Amino acid sequence: MKRTFLIFGMVFFLSGCVTPMSAMQRRSIESKELEGNFDDAFKSTLQVFQDYGYIIKDSDHASGVIHGETGIKQVWLRMENYEITATLEQFGDNIVKERISLVKKVKASSQYGTQEDSIIIDDADLFQRMYNDIQKEMFIRKNLSK
Numbered sequence: 001m002k003r004t005f006l007i008f009g010m011v012f013f014l015s016g017c018v019t020p021m022s023a024m025q026r027r028s029i030e031s032k033e034l035e036g037n038f039d040d041a042f043k044s045t046l047q048v049f050q051d052y053g054y055i056i057k058d059s060d061h062a063s064g065v066i067h068g069e070t071g072i073k074q075v076w077l078r079m080e081n082y083e084i085t086a087t088l089e090q091f092g093d094n095i096v097k098e099r100i101s102l103v104k105k106v107k108a109s110s111q112y113g114t115q116e117d118s119i120i121i122d123d124a125d126l127f128q129r130m131y132n133d134i135q136k137e138m139f140i141r142k143n144l145s146k
Contacts, residue, residue, distance in 0.1 A: 021122050029124045031099040032131040036138040038064070038088060041096040044137035045086050048130060054084050064088035078108035082121075098134070100127060 034041050045066055046056060054068035066086040072079050086100045102121040107114060 026120070026122055027099070029122055029127050030101055031097065032127075033091070034096045034098055034131070034135055034138060035094060036096060036135075036142060037094070038090040038096055040138045040141045041088050041098060041134070042066070044134045044141060045088065045098065045100075047137050048133045049084060049086070051133070052130065054082070077110075078106055080107075081105050098131075100130060102126075 049068045056068045058067040069083045070081050072081045083103045088098045104119040106117045
């Protein structure tokens with residue numbers, strides 16, 4: 001009994017120590033400056049999103065917005081999918097600023113109704129891999145057009 005209480009107390013204490021990420025911290029993970037032009041960055045982002053399994057639902061070249069999502073997967077008694085959005089903007093002659101946001105959507109149904117949750121993904125390694133792949137794709141496009 002004493003051991004169970006101690007374990008419960010430690011879990012409760014440690015869960016209270018986690019501080020949520022600030023908007024500026026999340027922005028630093030989600031944003032990147034890419035070397036190249038807007039058209040190559042836009043097309044490369046579309047390509048990489050598709051490579052990562054996202055279905056492009058909407059894109060607007062003029063405003064620099066791309067929106068995609070995965071299919072719905074059933075996990076236990078809930079359904080999950082991911083939504084991804086990128087915004088791109090040309091800065092200077094050879095710099096494109098891009099920000100990618102990724103949200104996990106969870107929907108659970110029971111006899112009491114449906115509960116929906118949205119969880120912001122802040123996996124720095126995942127974003128870095130995506131941006132590396134986008135920059136590689138931009139490099140390939142730039143060199144193919146020569």
